[in-house]
Amino acid sequence: MRVCVIGGGVIGLFSAWYLVRSGHEVCLVDRNNFNEGASHGNAGMICPSHFTPLAAPGVIRQSLKWMFDSGSPFYIKPRFDPDFIRWGLQFFRKANRRHVKASIGPLSALLQWSSSLYRDLAEEGMDLSLSQRGIIMACKGQHTLDEESHIAGQAAGIGIRTRILSSGEIHDLNPGVRFKLTGGVHYLDDMHLVPEKLITSLKADLSGKAEMLSGIEVTGFHRENDRIDRALTQAGEIRADFFVLAGGAWTGKLARMAGEYAAIEPGKGYNITIPEANPQLSTPLILVEDRVAITPMDQALRLGGTMELSGINDLVLTRRVTGILRAIESCLPDFGMDQTSVLKPWFGFRPLSPTGLPVIAPLGRLRNVMINAGHGMLGLSLAPASGKLLNQLIADHVRGVA
Numbered sequence: 001m002r003v004c005v006i007g008g009g010v011i012g013l014f015s016a017w018y019l020v021r022s023g024h025e026v027c028l029v030d031r032n033n034f035n036e037g038a039s040h041g042n043a044g045m046i047c048p049s050h051f052t053p054l055a056a057p058g059v060i061r062q063s064l065k066w067m068f069d070s071g072s073p074f075y076i077k078p079r080f081d082p083d084f085i086r087w088g089l090q091f092f093r094k095a096n097r098r099h100v101k102a103s104i105g106p107l108s109a110l111l112q113w114s115s116s117l118y119r120d121l122a123e124e125g126m127d128l129s130l131s132q133r134g135i136i137m138a139c140k141g142q143h144t145l146d147e148e149s150h151i152a153g154q155a156a157g158i159g160i161r162t163r164i165l166s167s168g169e170i171h172d173l174n175p176g177v178r179f180k181l182t183g184g185v186h187y188l189d190d191m192h193l194v195p196e197k198l199i200t201s202l203k204a205d206l207s208g209k210a211e212m213l214s215g216i217e218v219t220g221f222h223r224e225n226d227r228i229d230r231a232l233t234q235a236g237e238i239r240a241d242f243f244v245l246a247g248g249a250w251t252g253k254l255a256r257m258a259g260e261y262a263a264i265e266p267g268k269g270y271n272i273t274i275p276e277a278n279p280q281l282s283t284p285l286i287l288v289e290d291r292v293a294i295t296p297m298d299q300a301l302r303l304g305g306t307m308e309l310s311g312i313n314d315l316v317l318t319r320r321v322t323g324i325l326r327a328i329e330s331c332l333p334d335f336g337m338d339q340t341s342v343l344k345p346w347f348g349f350r351p352l353s354p355t356g357l358p359v360i361a362p363l364g365r366l367r368n369v370m371i372n373a374g375h376g377m378l379g380l381s382l383a384p385a386s387g388k389l390l391n392q393l394i395a396d397h398v399r400g401v402a
């Protein structure tokens, strides 16, 4: 079967990768050179530790507190946009304990499956710079450490290994770096990699096995009742038996072009990369109070975070970037403003679904279109399992439809 995958981020690439392995003829289309999306500059963390969906009870309270502060870790730009309001209402309905309880099992299973697939890829020799030193949820205050320790207890209940660390033990795991922290929780099964290397390796592996169309934007579809038979582009039409929409934060737009609705909102985040960090961290950290991630990537160190719901735009809000750097300076004085102020921030858009769970499913009433999107803050972590699951669902769907 000929399958056209639209979107060449980590989700589209892994979708294509498993489809090729199942013997399908695959055409992968990206409007840039597979380097525009969130998959390129993200924090590189693979986190089975993040087993609760974003749509959770505390998030609404916290976001209302932060809503009008553009320097806070989570910022919503007030705006009248019917799609955003519809998305917001769906999110609001899901932000409850029942949803969290129902989501932990499937989300955790997908995360753990993905982690084992990454380990397999590294063992097969794929160049990812995969490191299995875990990730530390680092806490400035005792109250936060108590909360994180409680979550660690829940994690143990679903088979995730953790260890509570004192400030000294965090230092032992990162010799040569100074910390101002109370302690943390070490998630031993978390990992990290260099996202740019992953993308390059997947692209290299696919070239020759799949048709890779870069610099081509899908601008519409030709729909006949409940089927799409062509994707329309300025460079001509792309015919296929099956279509996969993996356009990240742009997937809602693609769905509309196909005459359907998909609730995906962009959640902007920023990163700064110090190319040669000295001293260097050995184990990645997440500063819990400030929601900032710090990841060593070979010689480089990537610092980033924040969630901004302001639509898709190119604006860099300096206050938000400064907020990240101040948070780092307060806990890791070696990586303060002096080292980072000259570096240019990168930003990307997390594709957020209102449930906080990825959407890997048929699109609306269409019989030959599936969506693989909405992975939010966990797209890198979830990508291999999402690609493999999509591949299985397509096989089942085609059998059911035929």
Ligand SMILES: Cc1cc2nc3c(=O)[nH]c(=O)nc-3n(C[C@H](O)[C@H](O)[C@H](O)COP(=O)(O)OP(=O)(O)OC[C@H]3O[C@@H](n4cnc5c(N)ncnc54)[C@H](O)[C@@H]3O)c2cc1C
Residues within 6 Å of the ligand: 006, 007, 008, 009, 010, 011, 012, 029, 030, 031, 032, 034, 035, 036, 037, 038, 039, 040, 041, 042, 043, 044, 045, 046, 047, 216, 217, 218, 219, 246, 247, 248, 249, 250, 251, 254, 267, 268, 269, 270, 271, 293, 304, 305, 347, 348, 349, 350, 351, 372, 373, 374, 375, 376, 377, 378, 379, 380, 381, 382
């Ligand atoms: C600051 C930041 C840090 C993050 N850190 C982590 C982390 O540590 N761990 C983790 O698991 N996740 C992390 N994420 C989330 C993760 O990066 C995303 O969930 C993931 O990259 C989404 O992948 P994607 O393939 O769905 O989308 P993208 O990577 O955005 O790719 C979508 C692609 O589709 C293409 N496209 C869109 N429309 C069209 C069209 N019409 N025609 C052709 N092509 C089109 C785009 O050009 C783009 O290349 C982070 C995100 C951010 C912003």
